[in-house]
Amino acid sequence: MCQGEPGIFGRSYSSTKREVRADVVPNEIVPVGSYGLKIIWSDEHDLGIFTFDYLRNICMCKECAKTEAFE
Numbered sequence: 010m011c012q013g014e015p016g017i018f019g020r021s022y023s024s025t026k027r028e029v030r031a032d033v034v035p036n037e038i039v040p041v042g043s044y045g046l047k048i049i050w051s052d053e054h055d056l057g058i059f060t061f062d063y064l065r066n067i068c069m070c071k072e073c074a075k076t077e078a079f080e
């Protein structure tokens with residue numbers, strides 16, 4: 010599910026969610042400034058910047074769980 014674009018502050022610019030086919034995969038991951046990543050998907054949509062903060066928040070690895078505990 011594409012949820013629109015998480016912005017610098019983790020807010021979404023777009024209110025519309027749209028279905029994304031299950032076989033859509035990232036084709037390319039491009040750094041955006043020093044704060045995030047842009048993902049270019051196999052269906053060519055590339056809306057949205059995934060901030061490192063956002064990615065840390067949704068990551069379930071032990072390392073990120075530790076980071077979250079300090080916030």
Ligand SMILES: [Zn+2]
Nearest residue numbers: 068070072073
């Ligand atoms: Zn992690």
